[in-house]
Amino acid sequence: MTTATHVQPGVRELVTFRVGDQDFCIDIMMVREIRGWSPATILPHAPKYVLGVINLRGSVVPIVDLSARLGLGPSVPDDRHVIVIAVIGTQATGFLVSAVADIIAVDASEVQPTPDVTSEATRNFIEGVIVTRERMLRVLDIQTVLPKVAETAEAS
Amino acid sequence: MSTANDIRQTFFQECDELLEALDDGLSEIDDGIADATFSIDTVNAVFRAVHSIKGGAAAFGLDALVHFAHQFETVLDAMRSGQLQATEEGMKICHRAADHLNDLVAAGRENRELDAGSGPDIAARLAGLVAMPESAPAPTPPVSGEGGFGFAPLSLDLGAITQDSGQTTFVIAFRPHRALYASGNDTALILRELDEMGVLTVEVATEGLPDFDAIEAGEAYLSWTLRLVTEESEGAVRDVFEFVEGMCDLQIEAVADAPAGAEIPLPAAPETPVAAPVGAPPAPPPAPAQSRDKPAEAEGPKATVRVNLDLVDRLINMVGELVINQAVLTQCVKDAGLLDRGDLSTSLAEFRNLARDIQESVMAIRAQSVKPLFQRMARIVREAAELSGKETEFVTEGEATEVDKTIIERLVDPLTHMIRNAVDHGLESPQDRLAAGKPATGRVTLSAAHRSGRVLIEVSDDGAGINRPKVFQIAVEKGLIPPESQLKDAEIDNLLFMPGFSTASQVSNLSGRGVGMDVVRSAIQKLGGRVSIQSQRGKGTTMSISLPLTLAVLDGMVVDVAGQTMVVPITAIVETLRPKPEDIHALGADNLVVSVRNKLVPVIDLGVVFGHRGAPASISDMVVLLVESDSHTSWALAVDQIFDQRQVVIKGLESNYGHVPGVAAATILGDGNIALIIDPEETAHRSGAAIDPGELALLDEV
CATH class of the missing domain: 1.20.120.160 (HPT domain)
Structure with a gap:
């Protein structure tokens, strides 16, 4: 899915949000909905960045603490936090973020490749960056930040 | 029957x-x-x-x-x-x-x-x-003389016509509905296409046309009677109308060759929605004058609809939501202190009953009788009897018992295996039977019955029963058990379910490849069922499968595990007890056992296993759920308290996340929160490995 948006020429619409003190964005087509934080049911044996599962109108949806996942330290979720529900393929996952900023439309050509930083994790998670007048937006590669448990479960 | x-x-x-x-x-x-x-x-x-x-x-x-x-x-x-x-x-x-x-x-x-x-x-x-x-x-094919004409659109003469002159005359009554024009089709094009196929005579019926002022542009007022003489088949003619099917009244009839230009006979009376005045509501659906539609109509008592299973499943899901939502609503009303209002509580009670009724009806859609399954098994018995040279009588009981469709489908393989085993291993050869004073013909019985909210399926034979010394000896030979083991009869019987066990000294065509019963057992377990075996020497063997009625809901005990609400399937629970402090004994560094009627059962603190608390709590303050696996191993699951016992809707975790060790699925509670449903056996097995929750997380770093 992410690759499909790469090759598409023209304008991409992105949802921007804050994680810690950094700005990120993902393709709007992946976002099913945005909702407030509500306590999740803890999943045993889950990676630390998986906060648990919530009931999204009858579906059991896991919640990923994006801050912890990106190595920015675990968040302490409260009412101000927001969950971005993203659908990747058929799989729905919620991402806990500090706040959702806005929706922007950028030309695909404005997305610059990720600078060659040393951290491999950063390079994996970030698909590219967009520099606007006042800030830098990191385009998140949502595929790579999914909890790995799901993938191994599918493979086995 | x-x-x-x-x-x-x-x-x-x-x-x-x-x-x-x-x-x-x-x-x-x-x-x-x-x-x-x-x-x-x-x-x-x-x-x-x-x-x-x-x-x-x-x-x-x-x-x-x-x-x-x-x-x-x-x-x-x-x-x-x-x-x-x-x-x-x-x-x-x-x-x-x-x-x-x-x-x-x-x-x-x-x-x-x-x-x-x-x-x-x-x-x-x-x-x-x-x-x-x-x-x-x-x-x-032999045809009864009178059967023909009114029944099928094609007269019997057709064959002759096609073969003799190559020309058929079709009378086509065609009355477009409004929808035909609305979907962008054009009658002129259809007529033109027909014209290309042969000689076409067109007659239009304009009597339906209202006064010019009253004409509504989108309405269909005209109908046509077409007469086509062509070499093409009826199918080809019908194909012309393919795209407007369902959007018009259409009747195509082949007629014996009549002189062209003669009075055009209208199609036979019983099937003439076409002849109805155009102004009348287009009541009867377009008669698809195909003979194969007739049998369906003729079927009175057993009218069924084929529905995509996904649709049914979606319906079941939504009804599950409805039931949950009803519980949430009741809770809200209660919290708001409005439950005292008579009319409100009456309505809520009605709502609850309706929701239950709907749920049960929807579940019933998925339920099917086991009869087709049993019929298939009859064939298996015949084949197995033939191959093994044993005279076998097959008896079924309780064929009308209804079970969830998925369960029936997944029962085919395990049941096939059990039936083959019953014939191949269970029954003796005719000579041996006669020698043992039994009739030469063996008997295999397959029965199904509802028992306390579950389905019990039994496969029994009247054969020699399990040869326990032989089973024991083989298990020792295969290294499955140490030779000095002291096993009870039931334990020996259960050796049959161990992987890699096969008693037949010769591998037969039918069974005995050693992949048998353990596969059967795991297949049944996956369905939330249990298999057990009873055998009496010389009298026969009975294998019992106990299954849930559906895979969509289960009866669960809602428990508190260190502040987290979890659900334990009732089927796994043998009993619940609050152990006295003197019944609890430490074994080794951090293992506890509880003595239940002089049997020592290992205690598993669910709070620790699932990482909800670091150190084990005092067991004497807790409630213990005694669970038993199909291999008759017992564990005592310690929980903080028992909240409730109720039916819960099963929600998979796999689709959005993946398998969680020790957790079978999830469910949604009355308050809208999610509770995890425990897989007791997996939990017990994993607790031995002392899993550190952080360990997985470490492996998981990118």
């Missing part, structure tokens, strides 16, 4: 599947025909489907069906071997042939002769495809 009749029914059920496969295959070939991308496997599958129908039909003496299937098969065989190229024209004939096959099957199902209809025509055209000597007028 005679057995023969049951088998017959099974055959027709299989026919339905085969016909469906046939249709799918043909469509697949259609799709790939332009660039020849369809695979030979598809052709093979189509061929097999027709061949299977033919084979079955021969067994039931359905000669017309056999004959036609054979002709069809010949064509497909030629296509399969590459002698015949699949062409669009050819495929059309194949589709028609498939339809006709459908008709023949339907006719066979109802024990009646199908009037020839377009049969001979299709048969001839099939034969034409392969240019076989059979292309002489195909033998018409």
Whole structure:
């Protein structure tokens, strides 16, 4: 899915949000909905960045603490936090973020490749960056930040 | 109910599947025909489907069906071997042939002769495809004289007409609905297309037209009576109307050649929605004048609808939501202190009852009787008896018992294996039976019954019973148990379920490959069931499968595990108890056992296993759920308290996340929160490994 948006020429619409003190964005087509934080049911044996599962109108949806996942330290979720529900393929996952900023439309050509930083994790998670007048937006590669448990479960 | 009749029914059920496969295959070939991308496997599958129908039909003496299937098969065989190229024209004939096959099957199902209809025509055209000597007028299936005319749109004369002059006269009554124009179709184009097929006479009925002022632009007022003399088949004529099907009243009838220009006969009276005044509401749906639609109408008592299972599942999901939502609503009303208002609480109670009723009805949609499954097993018994040379009588009980469709489907393999085992290993040879004073014919009984919200399926034989010393010896030889083991009878019986166990000293064709019973057991366990075995030396063996009625809900005990609400399936729980401090003993560094009626059972603190608390809490303050696996191992699951016992809707975790060790699924509680459903056996096995939750997280770093 992410690759499909790469090759598409023209304008991409992105949802921007804050994680810690950094700005990120993902393709709007992946976002099913945005909702407030509500306590999740803890999943045993889950990676630390998986906060648990919530009931999204009858579906059991896991919640990923994006801050912890990106190595920015675990968040302490409260009412101000927001969950971005993203659908990747058929799989729905919620991402806990500090706040959702806005929706922007950028030309695909404005997305610059990720600078060659040393951290491999950063390079994996970030698909590219967009520099606007006042800030830098990191385009998140949502595929790579999914909890790995799901993938191994599918493979086995 | 005679057995023969049951088998017959099974055959027709299989026919339905085969016909469906046939249709799918043909469509697949259609799709790939332009660039020849369809695979030979598809052709093979189509061929097999027709061949299977033919084979079955021969067994039931359905000669017309056999004959036609054979002709069809010949064509497909030629296509399969590459002698015949699949062409669009050819495929059309194949589709028609498939339809006709459908008709023949339907006719066979109802024990009646199908009037020839377009049969001979299709048969001839099939034969034409392969240019076989059979292309002489195909033998018409016997036709009762009066059966024909009013029934099928094609008169019996058709064959003769087609073959003699090559010309058929069709009278087409065509009345478009409003929807036809609304969807962008144009009657003029249809008429033009028909005109190209032969000599077309068009007559338009304008009496439906209102005054000019009253005309509504989108309405359909006109109808046509067309007379077409053509060399094309009815199918080709019908194809012209393919895109407007359902959007018009259409009747196509082949008539004996009448002088052109003569009074155009209107179609026979019983089937003339067309003749209705145009102003009248278009009440009867367009009569698809195909003979195969008739049998469906004729079926009175057993009217069924084929529905995509996904739709049913979605419905079940939504009803599950409704039940949950109802619980949430009740909770809200209660919290708001409004429950005292009589009318409100009455309405809520009604709502609850309705929601339950709907849930039960929807579940019933998925429920099916085990009869078809049992019928299949009858065949397995016959085959197994033949191969092993044992006379076997097969008895079924409780065939009407209804179980969830998925469970029935997944029971086929394990049950097949158990039945084969019963015949192959359970029953003795006729000589041995006579020597033991039993009748030479062995008996295998398959029974189903509802028992306390579950289904009990039993396979029993009246054979020699389990030879326990032999079983024990084999288990020792295979290194499954140490030779000095002291085992009770039931424990020895359960050795049969161990992986890699097989008692037959010679590997037979039927069973005894050593992959048997453990596979059966794991298949049953996956369905939330249990298998047990009882055997009496010389009297026989009974295997019992206990299964839940559905996979959508389960009865669970809602418990508190260190502040987290979790659900333990009731089926696993043998008893619940609050142990006295003196019954709890430490064993080793950090293991506890609890003594239950002098039996020591290891204690598993669920809070620790699931990482909800670091250090074990004091067991004496907790409630212990005694659970037992099918291998009769017991564990005591310690929980903080028991909240409730109720039916919960099962929600999978796999689709959005993945498998969580020790957790079978999730459910949604009355307050809208999620609770995890514990898999007791997996939990117990994992607790031994002392899993550190952080360990997985470490492995998981990118």
